[in-house]
Amino acid sequence: MLGRVNHIAIAVPDLDVAEKSYGETLGAKLSPRQDLPEHGVTVVFVTLPNTKVELLYPLGAGSPIQSFLDKNPNGGMHHICYEVDDILVARDKLLAGGARILGDGAPKIGAHGKPVLFLHPKDFLGTLIELEQV
Ligand SMILES: C[C@@H](C(=O)O)C(=O)SCCNC(=O)CCNC(=O)[C@H](O)C(C)(C)COP(=O)(O)OP(=O)(O)OC[C@H]1O[C@@H](n2cnc3c(N)ncnc32)[C@H](O)[C@@H]1OP(=O)(O)O
Numbered sequence: 001m002l003g004r005v006n007h008i009a010i011a012v013p014d015l016d017v018a019e020k021s022y023g024e025t026l027g028a029k030l031s032p033r034q035d036l037p038e039h040g041v042t043v044v045f046v047t048l049p050n051t052k053v054e055l056l057y058p059l060g061a062g063s064p065i066q067s068f069l070d071k072n073p074n075g076g077m078h079h080i081c082y083e084v085d086d087i088l089v090a091r092d093k094l095l096a097g098g099a100r101i102l103g104d105g106a107p108k109i110g111a112h113g114k115p116v117l118f119l120h121p122k123d124f125l126g127t128l129i130e131l132e133q134v
Pocket residue numbers: 009036039041043054056064065067068077078079081102103109110111112116118120121122126127128130
């Protein structure tokens with residue numbers, strides 16, 4: 001079912017500090033900031049030769065990453081995004097196996113303009129998984 005790792009996401013309490021850390025200290029290439037109100041986050045992508053790192057900062061009231069940041073005030077690794085060929089086939093197979101799809105179960109359009117879904121971290125070894133159809 002799973003293809004490549006599309007990105008690894010880090011929730012950050014201060015986007016200026018995070019951009020400086022990756023862009024200057026670590027010398028990586030950064031995308032412009034992107035506000036995604038439908039996801040309640042502002043994102044910056046760090047582009048690497050083999051994958052991406054997504055820096056996540058809360059946007060608006062009720063951001064899905066707010067309680068994670070309350071528990072991890074310095075930030076931390078938030079999710080892994082794996083690519084899938086067909087997100088509805090993947091979703092239905094996972095649901096049939098008893099996994100929980102977060103939200104209303106319908107894919108949303110993610111940061112790359114492609115459909116995404118999230119799987120409950122308690123069903124996958126304590127790791128929040130994002131699936132992205134590529
Ligand atoms: C734009 C898009 C893209 O790339 O295209 C994105 O990535 S958007 C990225 C942002 N969007 C999302 O994350 C959407 C999916 N996420 C969600 O629906 C939520 O964040 C949940 C995963 C349901 C968690 O919600 P919330 O933190 O409010 O609930 P909660 O505090 O009751 O957490 C339930 C339990 O899960 C744990 N938990 C929460 N977030 C976690 C995480 N990221 N990794 C591992 N465990 C996590 C909590 O510690 C808690 O465990 P204990 O009970 O043991 O304490």
